[in-house]
Amino acid sequence: MIRYFFLLLLPLFLYANLTYDSNYEKELRVLTSFDIDPSFLYDPVLNNMKQKTLSKDKHFFKAMEDAYLFIPAIKNALSKYDVPQEFLYLAMAESNFRTKAYSSKRAAGLWQFMPNTAKHYHLHIDEYTDERRDPIKSTEAAAKYLSSLHDRFGKWYLAAIAYNCGGGRLSRAIKEAGTDDIAILLDEDKKYIPQESRNYIRKIVAFSLIGSDERYLLRSEYEYLLNRANAYSLATIKLSGGESLQRISKLIGIPLKDLKKLNRHLKYDFVPPYSSNYDVYIPYIKLSEFKQKYSVEPVKNIYKIHVVTKGDNLSYIGKKYGVSYKVIKDFNNLKTTKLSLKQKLIIPIPKKSSKQKVDSKHYYIVKKGDSLESISKAHKISIQNIRSQNNLEGSLIRIGDRLKLYE
Structure with missing residues (x-):
């Protein structure tokens, strides 16, 4: 009887063993993709980080679900520049896959590019666009940047660390440690690299290990994510x-x-x-x-037309419709701010709307006498925050400018 019972259970034991081996092989592939030695699987800080993430798995998988449209595009862009697919999780560590993410240091987008680095990789930032928040262009820029760091340091885990703390800082750490071995660079006592960077590489690896664990997904409520990312x-x-x-x-x-x-x-x-x-x-x-x-239509057929009357100027018209005077000037190819009576101006708001209401909770139109300091005090938001949200280098603002607040 016991022998018969054992024979019944044998397939289950074999299946469990195969599943474990299969998952272990996936874990090894994750480490290999980062050029990390298999022994890193037993790093206690890494495993503690992984368990903490799993204990709050709804947060992890909610981010994956929200980004289901972006993920295949990100993977394709990484592949284009021969960057391992696991670097998808670097974007997760940086921004939680939020294209609108920004930091107090003025980093923005999925990959948290600083303005100067963004411009170096040809991401355009102006009155109308911030391509650090473009999911495709920013990913291609990040892939180029990571490839250059890999060329410099020779290993993908070093490229990831350098992405966080900077190439110069990592070079000094390697010189001080006398090696680029990850176990030594992450030494908690020697502190060759900053604490943030020591946690950063572990976080990316932990996310990658969880994301590759099909066994965990299959027995959880997130099984649908296994195929969904490839379907959209x-x-x-x-x-x-x-x-x-x-x-x-x-x-x-x-x-x-x-x-x-x-x-x-x-x-x-x-x-x-x-x-x-x-x-x-x-x-x-x-x-x-x-x-x-789709068919192309002249913009005048899409937006409202304003006919200039006595007393009008671009600043006044901008306030009326909640649009920056610069936008009106650009839309109408005006060389100067001078207007003439009965001149027709295209105002980029829906044609049916007689007046664009600006939600003061999120935007502020600059008035005469305003300064960044006065706006900061009035809205209880730091000057640095206003600058970072509106890509301002200094403190110069003009009447009619539309400032983004509290995004």
Whole structure:
């Protein structure tokens, strides 16, 4: 009887063993992708970090779910530059996959680029766009940056650490330690690299180990994520200057808020007026519908037309419609701020709207006598925060400027 019972259980034991081995092989592949020795699997800080993440797994998988449209696009961009797929989790560590993420140090986007680094990798930042928040362009920039760090240091885990603390800081640490061995660089007593960086590489590896653990996913409520990330993706469409996101959202039947979420690099709900062929992202499943329905329309057929009357100036008109005077100037290709009676101006707000209401909870239109200090005090928000949200280098602001607050 006992022998018969054992024979019944044998397949279960074999299956459990195969599952364990299979998962162990996946863990080894994760470490190999970072050029890390297998012994790192037994790092106590790493395992503690992994367990803490699993104990709050809803947070981890909620981030994965929110980014399901971005993930295939990110993986494709990483592959394009031969960066291991596991570096997907570097973006998770940096921003939790939030394209609108920004820091007090003025880093922004999925990969938390600083303005100078972003410009070095040709990410455009101006009145209309911040391409650090572009999921595709920022990922390609990050991949190029990581590749250059890998070329410099020779190992992917060193590239990840350098991404966090800087190449110069890591070079000094390696010189001081006399080795680039991860176990020595992460020594908690010697502190060759900052605490943040010691935790940073462990966090990325921990996320990667969890994300590759199909066994865990299969026995959890998140099983659907195993295939979902491969079933959805982004499509890039090219739009001309001034094209309205609201018109596109109605055309393809996607809520404007969802379309804006995919295009956080656009500071307004329209394509920059200076562009003739600008990248905008829609769900891939909507691409066929877009191609069937879309046709170019002159911007005057999309937006409201304002006829200049006595006493009008760009600042006044901007306040009236909640649009920066600079935007009105750019949209109408004005060389000066001088206006003439009965001149027709395109105002980039929906045609049906007689006046654009600006939500003062999120935006502020600069008035005469305003300064960053006065706005900071009035709205109880730091000057640095205002600067970081609006990409301001100094303290110069102009009447009619639209400042983003509390995003």
